[in-house]
Amino acid sequence: xxxxxxxxxxxxxxxxxxxxxxxxxxxxxxxxxxxxxxxxxxxxxxxxxxxxxxxxxxxxxxxxxxxxxxxxxxxxxxxxxxxxxxxxxxxxxxxxxxxxxxxxxxxxxxxxxxxxxxxxxxxx
Amino acid sequence: xxxxxxxxxxxxxxxxxxxxxxxxxxxxxxxxxxxxxxxxxxxxxxxxxxxxxxxxxxxxxxxxxxxxxxxxxxxxxxxxxxxxxxxxxxxxxxxxxxxxxxxxxxxxxxxxxxxxxxxxxxxx
Amino acid sequence: xxxxxxxxxxxxxxxxxxxxxxxxxxxxxxxxxxxxxxxxxxxxxxxxxxxxxxxxxxxxxxxxxxxxxxxxxxxxxxxxxxxxxxxxxxxxxxxxxxxxxxxxxxxxxxxxxxxxxxxxxxxx
Amino acid sequence: xxxxxxxxxxxxxxxxxxxxxxxxxxxxxxxxxxxxxxxxxxxxxxxxxxxxxxxxxxxxxxxxxxxxxxxxxxxxxxxxxxxxxxxxxxxxxxxxxxxxxxxxxxxxxxxxxxxxxxxxxxxx
Numbered sequence: 001x002x003x004x005x006x007x008x009x010x011x012x013x014x015x016x017x018x019x020x021x022x023x024x025x026x027x028x029x030x031x032x033x034x035x036x037x038x039x040x041x042x043x044x045x046x047x048x049x050x051x052x053x054x055x056x057x058x059x060x061x062x063x064x065x066x067x068x069x070x071x072x073x074x075x076x077x078x079x080x081x082x083x084x085x086x087x088x089x090x091x092x093x094x095x096x097x098x099x100x101x102x103x104x105x106x107x108x109x110x111x112x113x114x115x116x117x118x119x120x121x122x123x124x
Numbered sequence: 125x126x127x128x129x130x131x132x133x134x135x136x137x138x139x140x141x142x143x144x145x146x147x148x149x150x151x152x153x154x155x156x157x158x159x160x161x162x163x164x165x166x167x168x169x170x171x172x173x174x175x176x177x178x179x180x181x182x183x184x185x186x187x188x189x190x191x192x193x194x195x196x197x198x199x200x201x202x203x204x205x206x207x208x209x210x211x212x213x214x215x216x217x218x219x220x221x222x223x224x225x226x227x228x229x230x231x232x233x234x235x236x237x238x239x240x241x242x243x244x245x246x247x248x
Numbered sequence: 249x250x251x252x253x254x255x256x257x258x259x260x261x262x263x264x265x266x267x268x269x270x271x272x273x274x275x276x277x278x279x280x281x282x283x284x285x286x287x288x289x290x291x292x293x294x295x296x297x298x299x300x301x302x303x304x305x306x307x308x309x310x311x312x313x314x315x316x317x318x319x320x321x322x323x324x325x326x327x328x329x330x331x332x333x334x335x336x337x338x339x340x341x342x343x344x345x346x347x348x349x350x351x352x353x354x355x356x357x358x359x360x361x362x363x364x365x366x367x368x369x370x371x372x
Numbered sequence: 373x374x375x376x377x378x379x380x381x382x383x384x385x386x387x388x389x390x391x392x393x394x395x396x397x398x399x400x401x402x403x404x405x406x407x408x409x410x411x412x413x414x415x416x417x418x419x420x421x422x423x424x425x426x427x428x429x430x431x432x433x434x435x436x437x438x439x440x441x442x443x444x445x446x447x448x449x450x451x452x453x454x455x456x457x458x459x460x461x462x463x464x465x466x467x468x469x470x471x472x473x474x475x476x477x478x479x480x481x482x483x484x485x486x487x488x489x490x491x492x493x494x495x496x
Contacts (some may be wrong), residue, residue, distance in 0.1 A: 004464060004495060005380050010128050012193060012226040013241055014160035017150070021205060026389070026458075027481070032488075033379040034384035038420060050160060050193045056232040069384060069422045069462035086150075088192035089225075090160040092128060100493045102384040105239065109151070112360055112484040113476065117385055119493050121224045121243045134252050135318055136282035136350040137365055141274070150267045174284060174317045213347075214284040214317035214370075216252060221281065233275070236360040236484055245367045247252060258376050260441060260474040261489055265398070298408060298441045300466070334398075338408040338441035338472075340376060343422035354427065360484040369472045369491050371376060 003039030005098035007063060008124035013103070014049070014089035016075055020108040027108050031074045031118070033091065034102040037064040042096040049083060050090040057081050093120075127163030129222035132248035138213035140172070140199055144232040151232050155198045157225040161188040166213065167221035170201070173207060174214040179206050188223060207227070217244075251287030253346035256372035261351070263294070264323055268356040271305035275356050281339065281368070282350040285312040291345035293316045298338040299333060305329050312347060341368075375411030377470035380496035385475070386421070386461035388447055392480040399480050403446045405463065405492070406474040409436040414461040415469040421455060429453050436471060473490075 011033065020029040037043040043067055048058035060077055064070045074083045074091070083089060093101055101120040106113055130186035135157065144153040161167040166189055185199055188194045192236040198207045198215070207213060217225055230237055259281065262312055268277040285291040290313055300319035308325055310317045312343060322331045322339070349368040354361055383405065394436035409415040414437055426435040432449055436442045446455045446463070455461060465473055473492040478485055 004380060005493065008128060010160055010224040012224050012243075013156075013195070013228055014158075014193070026450040034386075034460075034462065035383055036384040036464075038382070038422070038464055049164070050191060052193055052195070053245040056169040056191050067422060067428050069386070069424055069460060070241070071385070071387070071424070088158075088193060088195040090158065092162055094153055094162075100382040100384050102430040102490065102493075103241075104385055104488065105241070107237065110236045110480045111232070113479065113486050114237050114362070115242040115479055115488045116228065116239045116364070117477070117488040118226065118242045118366065118477075118490045119384075121129065121226075121246070122493070123431075132252060134284055134286070134348040135325035136348050136367075137319070138282075138317070139319070147495065162256065174286070175317060176317055176319070180315050208349055212282075212317060212319040214282065216284075227365075229365070231361065231363055234360045238363040238364040238486070240352065240363045240488070241249055241324050241364045242350065245350075245370070247368075256376060257406055258410070258472040260408040260472050260491075261404075261443070262406075262478055263443070295460070298410070298439060300443070302443055304439050317478075325462065336406075336441060337441040338406065340408075340410055351489075353488055355485065358484045362485050362487045364476065364487045364489040366490045369377065371448075371493070 003098040004111045005100040006122040006124050007095045009093040009101035009120045009122050011103045011120045012090045016085050017109045018085035022108050029108045033072045035064050035098045037068045039097050040066045041097050043095045043099050045093050045095045048092045052088045127222040129224040130246040130248050131216040131219045133225040133244045133246050135227045135244045136214045140209050141233045142209035146232050153232045155229045158198045159188050159194045160224045162192045165219050165221050167219045167223050169217050169219045172216045176212050251346040252304045252372040253348040254372050255343045255372050257341040257349040257368045259351045259368045264333050265357045270356050271298050278358045279353045280302045281319045281320045286350045287345050289345050290316045291343045291347050293343045300336050321331050330358035377472040378494040378496050379467045381465040381473040381492045381494050383475045383492045384462045387482045388457050390457035394480050401480045401492040403477045405444045407436050407442045407480050409466045409471050412438045413469050415467045417465050417467045420464045424460045
């Protein structure tokens with residue numbers, strides 16, 4: 001299988017609600033970037049987080065092994081800094097190998113969950 | 125970082141329900157265009173709103189600072205005119221710099237929220 | 249403004265639940281194709297509906313006036329035939345002018361609504 | 373009608389919750405890939421499932437008849453192996469004819485359903 005995808009990906013929407021009715025890990029309000037590396041080489045990815053009113057933070061360094069998917073929760077990022085809750089942000093992924101990126105949010109601020117997803121914007 | 129994105133973006137879906145069970149700002153039914161400017165220059169964006177049965181309204185003038193994201197609520201637009209509720213509309217963004225645009229709706233007409241999102245259509 | 253978009257659009261997902269808890273028009277389970285014509289000429293669109301196990305049905309003929317959006321409910325189609333409920337389908341739009349198409353479903357089978365949306369696949 | 377689409381499609385997001393409040397087939401938590409073949413030839417599709425921490429599984433062999441849509445539930449896959457529940461996965465479709473692919477999840481872990489959808493990433 002040829003490597004599928006592109007090397008630059010952007011997700012303008014980002015917002016992690018601090019509230020949630022569930023303490024179950026899978027049902028806590030979260031945003032995820034799903035990364036897929038179909039190639040035979042490890043993909044080294046640099047993630048930058050953009051904000052409305054402050055300097056970007058990053059790079060966060062992520063490795064996707066060959067022929068693997070990595071579903072990265074923005075909630076779990078810590079180095080160089082956690083992603084603040086209840087705050088508008090956006091994200092850009094730059095990879096040294098072609099990858100594919102899809103964005104999802106699970107929102108459990110209310111008693112019932114809501115979900116959304118989109119393939120991210122790509123170029124490169 | 126190179127500037128990422130394109131200069132023309134379209135979102136055919138637009139509909140802001142007037143009803144909502146919550147008075148909390150984050151949970152009022154709303155539609156958002158999330159704009160990301162990764163470049164080093166300010167992006168000057170002109171937004172036009174299209175309707176089913178009347179002339180387009182605009183331009184709304186929006187500025188996205190360099191290396192910032194702007195999550196624009198259609199509910200908050202006022203100049204040259206507010207976006208009417210319970211009305212089908214569509215939107216087009218034309219920027220002088222490359223940007224990336226993602227569309228979301230949070231719908232709280234019922235007791236529980238529902239959400240949806242998609243990267244907008246781009247060219248240019 | 250130049251005309252934005254492309255002339256061929258496809259939406260593989262289609263499914264209109266027959267059930268719904270609401271009799272309010274806006275909250276009946278429905279699927280919508282949102283069409284945007286930013287050009288100065290009327291767009292004449294031919295829609296074909298594809299099924300899993302029978303011949304395609306169409307064309308449905310749709311007109312989008314210049315500089316207008318049309319949010320077309322699949323539930324409302326009748327000529328040459330209504331779209332059956334609880335049935336997998338897909339749709340293709342072919343336009344004589346560039347347009348942009350976005351797909352949404354509002355699902356009210358349960359007490360609370362759920363929504364989803366994506367820009368359709370385009371070429372041409 | 374010309375055949376519409378591309379031959380390589382990727383969906384980085386994959387996760388089938390094992391929980392669900394409904395035993396009704398349409399409302400069990402599931403993920404679907406909606407495939408559309410507008411051409412006049414049968415499309416032979418090979419599907420590979422990628423994981424976070426193990427080798428990919430596949431190919432699953434799928435046939436989409438000419439001028440038909442196939443809404444494939446990942447829950448229903450069995451040969452060469454079922455897709456595990458509560459497990460991050462991703463999927464790639466390679467077709468010998470142009471097709472269009474859209475991804476959806478219906479999530480019924482809670483009392484009310486949530487849905488999401490996106491056109492998949494394509495090339496080729």
